[in-house]
Amino acid sequence: MASLTAVFWIFFLVTVTSETAVAQPDDLNMIPLGSSLFPVTQPTAWYSRSKRFAFGFFQTGEGYKVEIRIVGSGNGITVWTFNRDEPAVSSNATLDFVNGKLQLKHGNQYQTIADHPSKSALSACLLDSGNFVLYDENHALLWQSFEFPTDTILGGQILYSGKELISSLSQDDQSSGLFHLKMEYSGNLVAYRVDVTSETYWGPFNVSYSNNSQLILDNFTGTLSLIEPSDSSLVQVLTSAISRIRGNIYRATLGYDGNFRLYTHSFDAVTLQFKMRTEWEAIDDLCDIKGICGFNSYCTSKDMEWNCSCIPGFNFIRDLSSLSINIYGCEKNFTGGMCINGKEDAARNSMTPVSILGEDRPYFQEYQGNQDDCMKSCSEDCDCDAATYSDLHCSRYRLPLMYLRNATFTLSIAFIKSPNPQNDHLKKEVSWLTFFAMSLSFVTYSSVVLACFGIFMFKFHVLKYKKLLLQTRTTGLIKEFTLQTYTYNELKKATKGFRQELGKGAFGAVHRGSFDKGKSFVAVKRLEKVVEEGEREFRAEMRAIGRTRHRNLVQLLGYCIEGPKRLLVYELMVNGSLADLLFKGRLHPNWNDRVQIALDIARGILYLHEGCEAPIIHCDIKPQNILLDQFWTAKISDFGLAKLLMPDQTRTDTGARGTRGYMAPEWNKNIPISVKVDVYSFGIVLLEIICCRRNLQVNLAIPEATLLSGWAYQCFAAKELDKLVSWEEVDKTAFERVLKVALWCIQDEPALRFPMKIVLRMLEGLVDVPIPPCPSDE
Structure with missing residues (x-):
C-alpha cells in the first residue's frame, strides 16, 4: 500500500x-508587439523575470544565433537553439515580434521562429522555467519553446x-x-x-x-x-x-x-x-556506447577517462581538438598488396594481433585448424581487413569496423591487416640497389645510347610515328596502374576463341572466360571499333577504374595491349545485369532485395563522387550497366564514358554522353556538368527498380503513364501510389520514402538534387525525406 x-x-x-x-504571464515581464532584438546594439536579449534565462542573439564563432541560455555563469549555458543546423547570421540581422509572429530577418530573408497557424499572437514572454511562449489577446497559449526541444529539457x-x-x-x-x-x-x-x-x-x-x-x-x-x-x-x-x-x-x-x-x-x-x-x-562508461569512436577506432577507459584510438595502420579522419573523444573514426594510412585473381600479395601486409573486442558481423566464417591458418587466409583475401579466431573458427571482416573497444581478456584472438614494417627497409634496399645499377648503366652505356638515339630517330621517326605515339600513351597508363597483363593468345584461349558472348556494347562485345582449368572465371571486354575510338574507350576505362576498389564497382583485373588490340579483363558477374532482372524475368525480385540493390548502387556512386582521389562522373548510370554477382550484390560497370575531375574541381565542360532516358537535362543545355548528372540517372534507375518497369514504356492502358518519371510524381501528388505498385508485396511507408528520394534525384535543376551522401542516408532511413517539388519546370 x-x-x-x-x-x-x-x-x-x-x-x-x-x-x-506554462505559467500565467507576468504583465511586468510581457513582450509587446513591435519589439525587436539586435545582435550588437541593445537590446540583444529578453530576460525572464528572475534574470535566470535570456532569449535572444548570442555570438557563436563569427556570427550570431537565436538561443535560450541560462545566464550568470560565463557566457551562459545554451538550452535551446533556433535552426541549429543553419549558418549563423551576421550582425545586421534583427529579431522582430510583428504581425502576430516572431521573425528572424537577415538580408532579404525572413524566417519564422514562433507563430500559430491560425491565430495571431499579441504578446510574448520568457518564463522563469526557461520556456519562451506566445499568447493571444486572452492570454491563451499559442506557442512554446518547450514543445520543440533541441538537446535539453528543463x-x-x-x-x-x-x-x-x-x-x-x-x-x-x-x-x-x-x-x-x-x-x-x-x-x-x-x-x-x-x-x-x-x-x-x-x-x-x-x-x-x-x-x-x-x-x-x-x-x-x-x-x-x-x-x-x-x-x-x-x-x-x-x-x-x-x-x-x-x-x-x-x-x-x-x-x-x-x-x-x-x-x-x-x-x-x-x-x-x-x-x-x-x-x-x-x-557510467562511455565505451559502452556502441560506435562511440566511429569507424575503425576503439574506445579505452581508465580512471574515469575515456579515449579513442585508431586500430594499427589507421589515422584519425580529422583532428577535432575541441572534442575529448573523436567520434568520426579512422581511415587507412597504407595501401595493401596487389590483388590478382582474387588473391592479395600477402608480403605487403602484416596481421597484427590486437586486444580489441568487436560485435561486427563477419562476411565469411569457416573452420580453421589453428590461428596461423586464420591469419594467412585473411592476409591473402583481398576483401579481408580483420579476422578473429575462436573455437576453431576463423571469421573475416571488411572495413569499416564499428563496434570496437579495448579488452584486457577475451577468448577470441583478433588480428588487423596492417602495413608490413619490413616493407620500408626492403624499399630502401631496393631503391639503393636500383640507383646504383642505373648509375652504372648510365656511365657505361651513355655513349652507346646517344649514338643509337640519333640513328633510331632518323630511321624510324617518319615510318613509325603513329605507332610510337600510341605506345607512348599506353606506356603512361601501364606505369600509372598496377594490373595483371595478358597476351592476346592467353585471352583467346581463356575465352575459347571468344565464342561465349555475354553482351555487346557500343565499342565491342564482352565474352566469358576462365583460367586455372576452369577454377576462376572472368569477363573479357574486347574493343572492336576503329583504333581511335577503341583507344579512347580503353583509356577512359583504365583511368576511371584503374585505381578504384569498392565492393559495389566491378573490379578490373587486367588488360591486354598488342598492336591495335585492346582488351580489358573483369571479374565475372554471374547473375547478369539489373535490366535482365527487372525487365526480362517473369518474377520480379521482392521489395527488400530491390531496396538492397538500390543501396548497393548508391554506395558505388558515392564512392566514385567522394571516395576517390579525384571525383569521377560515371555519365552512364542505367540498369544495363549494373551487374549482379553470385551473392546478388549490385556493382557498377562500363566506365567508357566516365569523366574525371580535378581534386578541387566540381564542374567540367564536355560533350553530351550517356543514354537517352537516363541523361540529366543539363546535358542538352550546353552548360558545365557536375556529379549531379549521375544523381539524376540514379533517380531514374531507382524509379525503375521500385516500380519494376522501364522509364519509357509504350502501349499502356493509361497513356499518361508512358513516361514513368512524370507519372510517378502525378501519382505521388494525387496520393494514388497504388497505381505504381501492388501493396501486397511492398511496405507502403518504405515505398513512399524511396519514391520521394527518387523524385528529389530527378529534379531538372541540379542544385535541387541532393548529393549522393544525403541520398544514401535518406534511403537508409537515417535522414527524413522532405516533400519533393515537381521534377520538371515545365
Whole structure:
C-alpha cells in the first residue's frame, strides 16, 4: 500500500509540474508587439523575470544565433537553439515580434521562429522555467519553446511521444550531432547513434506500450520520470529526487558524446553566480556506447577517462581538438598488396594481433585448424581487413569496423591487416640497389645510347610515328596502374576463341572466360571499333577504374595491349545485369532485395563522387550497366564514358554522353556538368527498380503513364501510389520514402538534387525525406 502511495505521489508531482510548466504571464515581464532584438546594439536579449534565462542573439564563432541560455555563469549555458543546423547570421540581422509572429530577418530573408497557424499572437514572454511562449489577446497559449526541444529539457518540460533530443556536434558547436534520445510512439525511451545503427546503447525504458508515454523532469525535486498520463499507476523513476530548494534550475542534456546527464544550477549568494553540478549520468562508461569512436577506432577507459584510438595502420579522419573523444573514426594510412585473381600479395601486409573486442558481423566464417591458418587466409583475401579466431573458427571482416573497444581478456584472438614494417627497409634496399645499377648503366652505356638515339630517330621517326605515339600513351597508363597483363593468345584461349558472348556494347562485345582449368572465371571486354575510338574507350576505362576498389564497382583485373588490340579483363558477374532482372524475368525480385540493390548502387556512386582521389562522373548510370554477382550484390560497370575531375574541381565542360532516358537535362543545355548528372540517372534507375518497369514504356492502358518519371510524381501528388505498385508485396511507408528520394534525384535543376551522401542516408532511413517539388519546370 505504501509503494502505491509513493507512486501516486510521484505522479501527482510530475502532473502538477507539467501543468504549471506554462505559467500565467507576468504583465511586468510581457513582450509587446513591435519589439525587436539586435545582435550588437541593445537590446540583444529578453530576460525572464528572475534574470535566470535570456532569449535572444548570442555570438557563436563569427556570427550570431537565436538561443535560450541560462545566464550568470560565463557566457551562459545554451538550452535551446533556433535552426541549429543553419549558418549563423551576421550582425545586421534583427529579431522582430510583428504581425502576430516572431521573425528572424537577415538580408532579404525572413524566417519564422514562433507563430500559430491560425491565430495571431499579441504578446510574448520568457518564463522563469526557461520556456519562451506566445499568447493571444486572452492570454491563451499559442506557442512554446518547450514543445520543440533541441538537446535539453528543463525542469517542468515534457518530452512527448515522437519527440527526441539530438546531441550537439561539440562543446562549442550547437549543430545537430550523432546521438539521439527518442521517446518512441511504441512507449520506449531509447538512445542511439544515428549514423551507425538502429540498435540502442541505452534503454529501452517504458511504462506502457502506448503512444502517450512521456519523459518529464520535475522542476521542484529534479526527478526524471517516465509516466503514462492516462494511468497514474504507471510511473518509472529514472533518477531519485535531488533537493527541494526553491530557485534551483534542473537541466537534462544529451551531451555531444552521447551521454544523457542531469545537472543542477544553484545560485551562490556570495559570488552572485549560478554553480553547476552533475547529479546523474545515464552511462557510467562511455565505451559502452556502441560506435562511440566511429569507424575503425576503439574506445579505452581508465580512471574515469575515456579515449579513442585508431586500430594499427589507421589515422584519425580529422583532428577535432575541441572534442575529448573523436567520434568520426579512422581511415587507412597504407595501401595493401596487389590483388590478382582474387588473391592479395600477402608480403605487403602484416596481421597484427590486437586486444580489441568487436560485435561486427563477419562476411565469411569457416573452420580453421589453428590461428596461423586464420591469419594467412585473411592476409591473402583481398576483401579481408580483420579476422578473429575462436573455437576453431576463423571469421573475416571488411572495413569499416564499428563496434570496437579495448579488452584486457577475451577468448577470441583478433588480428588487423596492417602495413608490413619490413616493407620500408626492403624499399630502401631496393631503391639503393636500383640507383646504383642505373648509375652504372648510365656511365657505361651513355655513349652507346646517344649514338643509337640519333640513328633510331632518323630511321624510324617518319615510318613509325603513329605507332610510337600510341605506345607512348599506353606506356603512361601501364606505369600509372598496377594490373595483371595478358597476351592476346592467353585471352583467346581463356575465352575459347571468344565464342561465349555475354553482351555487346557500343565499342565491342564482352565474352566469358576462365583460367586455372576452369577454377576462376572472368569477363573479357574486347574493343572492336576503329583504333581511335577503341583507344579512347580503353583509356577512359583504365583511368576511371584503374585505381578504384569498392565492393559495389566491378573490379578490373587486367588488360591486354598488342598492336591495335585492346582488351580489358573483369571479374565475372554471374547473375547478369539489373535490366535482365527487372525487365526480362517473369518474377520480379521482392521489395527488400530491390531496396538492397538500390543501396548497393548508391554506395558505388558515392564512392566514385567522394571516395576517390579525384571525383569521377560515371555519365552512364542505367540498369544495363549494373551487374549482379553470385551473392546478388549490385556493382557498377562500363566506365567508357566516365569523366574525371580535378581534386578541387566540381564542374567540367564536355560533350553530351550517356543514354537517352537516363541523361540529366543539363546535358542538352550546353552548360558545365557536375556529379549531379549521375544523381539524376540514379533517380531514374531507382524509379525503375521500385516500380519494376522501364522509364519509357509504350502501349499502356493509361497513356499518361508512358513516361514513368512524370507519372510517378502525378501519382505521388494525387496520393494514388497504388497505381505504381501492388501493396501486397511492398511496405507502403518504405515505398513512399524511396519514391520521394527518387523524385528529389530527378529534379531538372541540379542544385535541387541532393548529393549522393544525403541520398544514401535518406534511403537508409537515417535522414527524413522532405516533400519533393515537381521534377520538371515545365
